[in-house]
Amino acid sequence: MKAVFTKTxxxxxxxxxxxxxxxxxxxxxxxxxxxxxxxLLERAIxxxxxxxxxxxxxYFACDMVGAAHxxxxxxxxxxxxxxxxxxxxxxxxxxxxxxxxxxETISAAVRGEKITSIFVNxxxxxxxxxxxxxxxxxxxxxSTSPYGRDRDATGQPLDLPLLVSQVEGAAYVASVSxxxxxxxxxxKKALRKAFAIQEAGLGYSFVSILSTCxxxxxxxxxxxxxxLKTAMKPRFRMGELKAPTAKEVEQ
Amino acid sequence: xxxxxxxxxxxxxxxxxxxxACPQEILAIGDQANARGYFPVKAVQPEKCAGCSxxxxxxxxxxxxxxxxxxxxxx
Amino acid sequence: xxxxxxxxxAIAEAALQAGCRLFFGYPITPSTEIPEYMARKxxxxxxxxxxxxxxxxxxxxxxxAAAAGERVMTATSSPGFSLMQEGISYIFAAELPVVIxxxxxxxxxxxxxxxxxxxYFQLTKGGGHGDYHPLVLAPSTVTEMVELTYEAFDLADYYxxxxxxxxxxxxxxxxxxVEFPLYEAKKLPPKTWAATGIGHKPKVNIGSYTLSNxxxxxxxxxxxxxxEQIRASEQRFDEYLMEDAEYAFVAFxxxxxxxxxxxxxxxxxxxxxxxxxxxxxxxFPVAGLDKRRNQIKGWLSVELSAGQMVEDxxxxxxxxxxxxxxxxxxxxxxxxxxxxRVFKSLFADGGKRG
Numbered sequence: 223m224k225a226v227f228t229k230t231x232x233x234x235x236x237x238x239x240x241x242x243x244x245x246x247x248x249x250x251x252x253x254x255x256x257x258x259x260x261x262l263l264e265r266a267i268x269x270x271x272x273x274x275x276x277x278x279x280x281y282f283a284c285d286m287v288g289a290a291h292x293x294x295x296x297x298x299x300x301x302x303x304x305x306x307x308x309x310x311x312x313x314x315x316x317x318x319x320x321x322x323x324x325x326e327t328i329s330a331a332v333r334g335e336k337i338t339s340i341f342v343n344x345x346x347x348x349x350x351x352x353x354x355x356x357x358x359x360x361x362x363x364x365s366t367s368p369y370g371r372d373r374d375a376t377g378q379p380l381d382l383p384l385l386v387s388q389v390e391g392a393a394y395v396a397s398v399s400x401x402x403x404x405x406x407x408x409x410k411k412a413l414r415k416a417f418a419i420q421e422a423g424l425g426y427s428f429v430s431i432l433s434t435c436x437x438x439x440x441x442x443x444x445x446x447x448x449x450l451k452t453a454m455k456p457r458f459r460m461g462e463l464k465a466p467t468a469k470e471v472e473q
Numbered sequence: 474x475x476x477x478x479x480x481x482x483x484x485x486x487x488x489x490x491x492x493x494a495c496p497q498e499i500l501a502i503g504d505q506a507n508a509r510g511y512f513p514v515k516a517v518q519p520e521k522c523a524g525c526s527x528x529x530x531x532x533x534x535x536x537x538x539x540x541x542x543x544x545x546x547x548x
Numbered sequence: 549x550x551x552x553x554x555x556x557x558a559i560a561e562a563a564l565q566a567g568c569r570l571f572f573g574y575p576i577t578p579s580t581e582i583p584e585y586m587a588r589k590x591x592x593x594x595x596x597x598x599x600x601x602x603x604x605x606x607x608x609x610x611x612x613a614a615a616a617g618e619r620v621m622t623a624t625s626s627p628g629f630s631l632m633q634e635g636i637s638y639i640f641a642a643e644l645p646v647v648i649x650x651x652x653x654x655x656x657x658x659x660x661x662x663x664x665x666x667x668y669f670q671l672t673k674g675g676g677h678g679d680y681h682p683l684v685l686a687p688s689t690v691t692e693m694v695e696l697t698y699e700a701f702d703l704a705d706y707y708x709x710x711x712x713x714x715x716x717x718x719x720x721x722x723x724x725x726v727e728f729p730l731y732e733a734k735k736l737p738p739k740t741w742a743a744t745g746i747g748h749k750p751k752v753n754i755g756s757y758t759l760s761n762x763x764x765x766x767x768x769x770x771x772x773x774x775x776e777q778i779r780a781s782e783q784r785f786d787e788y789l790m791e792d793a794e795y796a797f798v799a800f801x802x803x804x805x806x807x808x809x810x811x812x813x814x815x816x817x818x819x820x821x822x823x824x825x826x827x828x829x830x831x832f833p834v835a836g837l838d839k840r841r842n843q844i845k846g847w848l849s850v851e852l853s854a855g856q857m858v859e860d861x862x863x864x865x866x867x868x869x870x871x872x873x874x875x876x877x878x879x880x881x882x883x884x885x886x887x888x889r890v891f892k893s894l895f896a897d898g899g900k901r902g
Contacts (some may be wrong), residue, residue, distance in 0.1 A: 223477055223540035227529040234751075238534050242511065243488030247533025264747030267616065270755070279753040285743035287615040288755025290638050293608035296600065300612025301743065303596045304570055304620070308745055326608075329601035403494055403530040436488075443488040 232258040236280040243443020245400045245433045246274055249342055250281055252400075252410045253311070257284065260417055262309040269298040271323075273315035274348045292322030295330045298337045309420060310337040317347045320356040320382045327386065327428075334391030334425035338416045341382060341428065344435040345454060352438025356380040359457055364438070379457055383430035387463035393425030395464040399432035399455060401447040415465070424466050432458065476524020477540040478516045485513035485536035491528035497521040500528060550727045556623075556720040558690045558728075559649055559713060560585035562697035563621050565731045568647070569595035570620040572609035574602060574628060577661050578717035579651035582623035603628035607635030607648070614644035615754040617742025619701055623649035625717070626659070626667050630675065636710050637676030640771070641756030643741075645704035647697070648682070649713045651720040654852075654879045662879015663716035663802055668856035671714050672830040679768060681775050682710040683782060684829040686800040690724035696827070702734045707778055708741070714829060716802045716852065718881065778831060785833035786825040789815065790840060793822025795895060798837070798861045799850040800826045802881065807850045809884035814891060821891070826857070837864045846895045847871040850887055852880075870895075 232254025238247045257263045266284035270276055272291035279286035289297035289312075298312040319327050319341045327339065346364055347353040354367040357379045361370040387395040396412035399405045409431055416427035432454050434446035441449060478499065485507065491514055492500045499522050503515040513536070516522065524541035553561070560582045563571075571590060573583035583599065590597040600606035606622050613620040624632060629650045639646050650671065654664035669675075671684045683703055687693040693715065700711040743754050758764040788808050790796060797807035804825040814821040824840065826833050846869055849858035858873040865871050872894045876882045882890075 223542055225538060226476075226524055226541045227526045227537070227539035229535045229538070233535070237484050240533060242486035243490055243533065245533055247535070248531065251533075251535055265745045267743050267745060269612070272757075276757065277759070279755055283751060284746055285751055286753045286755070287612065287743050288642070288753070288757060289611070290608060290634055293604070293611075293635070296605040296608035297612035297615070299598070299605075300570075300572065300609035300614075300620070301616045302612075303572075303598060303609070304613035304616035304618040305744060308616070325601050326605055329605065333598075400531075403527045406530050443490050444493045447490065447493070 230255040230258050232263055232283050233281055234283050238281060239277055240274060241437045243434065243436045243446065244274070246342060248400045248406060249340065249409070249431055249433060250278060252406065252413055253340060254282060256410060256413045256417055260414065262417060265307065266309045266311065267301050267305070269294045269301065269310065269312040271312070271314040271318040273318050275313045275315060275342065276349065278313060292318055293326060294318060295323060295326040295337070295339055298339070299330060299335050302335065302337050309417070312337060312339045314339065314341055315348065316341070316343045316345060316357040317355045320380050327382065328389060331386050331389035331392040331426045331428065334393065336420055336423055336425065338420045338427040338429065340413070341430040342433045343430055344433045345379070346435050346438050348435045348438055357382070359453060381458050383428060383463055384459045386428045391425050392428055392464055393466055394419040394427040396462050397430045397458055397460050399450060399460070401432070401434070401450045412462070419466065424470065474520045474522050475542050476522040477519065478522055478528060479538040479540065480513055480515065481536045482507050482513040484534050485511060486534060487512040487514065488533065490531045490533065491537060494527045494531040496525065496527065497523070550725060552723055552725050553690060554581055554721060554723050555690045555693050555715060556581035556651065557585045558726050559693050559697050560589070561728060562694040563647065563701070564589055564593055564595070565728055566619070566698050566701040567731070567733065568619045568621050568701060569593065570613045570618050571595070571597045572600050572606040572613070572620070572622050574600050574606050574624065576625045576628045578653055578720050579623045579625040579649065581720070582649060603631035604635065607632040610646045611635055611639050611642070611644060614639065614646045615642065615743050617739040617744050619645070619705070621647040621649070623651065625651045625653045626655050626664070629667060629670065633670070633676035636682060637678055637680055638756060639710045640680035640682065641678065642754050643708040644710070644754070645708055646710045647700045647704050647713070648710060651715055651717055653717045654877065660879045661717055663718040663881055664852045664877070664879065665716060665801060665803060666853035666856065666877070667714065668829065668851070668853060671712060672832070672860070680771065681778070681830050682712045683707070683778060684712045684714055685784070686714050686827060686829050688719065688801050688804045688825065690722065690726040694726055694728055698731050702736065703782065705736045706734070707774060709774065709778070714801070718802050782828055783831050783833040783835055784827035785836040786827060788823040788825065790822035790824060792820055793844065794820040795846045795848070795891070796822045796824050796840065796844045797848050797850050797887070798824050798826070798857065800829065800857070803850045803852055806882060806884055807887060810887035810891065813884055813888040832860045832864065834864045837861070841865060841868045845869050848891050848894060849873045851875045853877065
């Protein structure tokens with residue numbers, strides 16, 4: 223028997239603390255696998271946010287820096303400017319990157335900061351127990367939108383990758399999801415392209431990944447995958463929203 | 474059986490994503506709780522496994538390892 | 549090299565000479581000459597200047613650069629300094645060496661561009677959350693700004709702690725002839741703790757959260773030991789005519805210079821005044837002041853605030869003599885004559901008949 227799927231050495235042996243069925247784990251795996259497959263692990267410096275992913279520093283085998291809530295991209299900027307030869311990626315949830323850290327996200331894109339931001343969108347604040355976030359859907363019930371998100375009072379979900387893709391300095395923007403093996407494979411491809419854009423110094427790369435939160439959505443893990451597909455995906459522009467032309471990539 | 478699923482029972486949280494993803498319904502929740510109180514999955518129809526790795530791809534905790542038998546050398 | 553330079557620019561030049569190759573900032577009067585100088589000069593030394601989208605972003609960029617093991621500085625002024633407080637608390641808890649310059653302008657609120665020392669509490673009692681202390685150094689001349697900038701980088705690296713240079717808007721804008729002594733790097737241990745990639749060293753995590761209270765307390769006790777060590781060994785102050793003084797002003801920065809002139813005025817009237825000038829605002833120079841306690845019959849804390857450092861003076865004097873306060877606010881600065889007059893009104897006997 224030949225092993226065809228084993229744990230990547232981009233992750234440590236520390237078991238994940240995430241809730242059963244939470245797809246943060248899948249995204250960590252993909253990120254770590256691509257770091258290893260692209261031979262980036264030794265030069266990689268990851269920046270962890272505050273949120274469910276805030277405890278991921280012990281999961282990645284590479285060096286990790288923990289940032290204040292909303293500031294992962296600013297911290298990543300500082301790391302990259304201090305060590306331009308390193309490979310720098312930031313991890314954030316939707317609250318971290320689209321609410322408190324929105325200015326940091328857009329400003330990094332404006333600068334064409336040569337880092338890669340992985341934006342995990344599960345339309346809710348998970349760690350704090352399920353509050354409304356900028357990407358919560360209209361009508362979606364959370365602990366701070368108990369009657370369902372009210373468009374008049376709190377507007378509509380922010381499609382952050384779409385916004386980022388409008389900014390000149392954003393060289394690669396992809397909006398993907400992890401609700402099935404097929405999508406998981408597509409997400410890995412997007413991460414690979416984003417990492418390659420950073421390595422080629424073409425500018426800012428941003429990968430938004432729709433993810434689930436069974437616990438605070440109040441669903442089973444399998445139901446959560448279905449809800450992601452049927453309720454969330456129609457609300458956000460999916461696919462490669464911005465990519466350099468083949469010519470640009472060659473230069 | 475061409476493939477085999479190896480479950481790390483201590484890591485698995487019994488979330489059920491792999492059960493849903495497996496095209497052959499090979500996996501099911503086991504009846505033995507692990508140290509953390511989760512009920513890890515078990516291959517209940519292992520013989521049907523072709524080693525496609527769908528279960529491992531969707532597992533959020535890397536609790537599954539997939540093996541495939543080497544193709545017999547055609548003599 | 550000898551030059552006529554603004555305080556702000558001398559600080560920036562001193563930082564470059566001390567090997568600082570990263571600066572993240574945001575424009576705010578009266579500190580903007582520092583980022584402007586860095587924007588001009590960083591390129592010439594192969595360094596990197598970046599203007600952030602806010603002071604919140606700037607301090608966190610500095611956090612990142614320090615986490616990656618490089619010397620880094622940021623500079624701001626009181627309202628921007630307020631925005632940096634969370635970041636400074638994080639920098640302390642992650643034990644990162646960052647040098648921060650606070651060129652104080654009066655507040656609260658938008659306030660104005662005039663000089664102030666009313667950031668004292670925020671500087672020395674911790675403007676952010678949790679028990680922490682940046683080292684705070686207060687220069688009063690452009691020459692001292694250069695020396696303290698050199699020291700700030702060494703102290704930051706040595707203690708892996710934020711170090712703040714605090715000066716008034718006037719001091720930052722003031723031009724004085726200044727020399728730049730050769731910066732001799734102290735022998736400091738290599739930054740093996742920094743996040744530089746696992747290619748050449750074991751994995752490191754830089755951060756500050758703890759999920760268990762036991763670990764949380766252990767961290768706090770570790771930091772407490774560091775704070776005690778800094779408190780014991782980094783108290784800095786200067787004295788003017790304190791040897792035979794009967795009364796003493798306590799004043800730092802620009803107030804120290806004004807108080808020095810007031811000492812001369814009062815000495816001319818036969819009143820034996822001295823000046824005790826704290827250079828480290830934190831740790832407050834308690835030891836130096838303690839040596840004078842039995843000798844001084846009355847202390848006057850002269851500040852550009854509603855009275856903040858006076859509390860630390862009272863703590864240090866321990867009731868052995870009266871401690872009075874005189875301050876100007878809103879950007880106003882007192883004339884030496886005014887300080888002398890106020891001293892005589894507050895200490896009625898004025899020591900004349902002493």
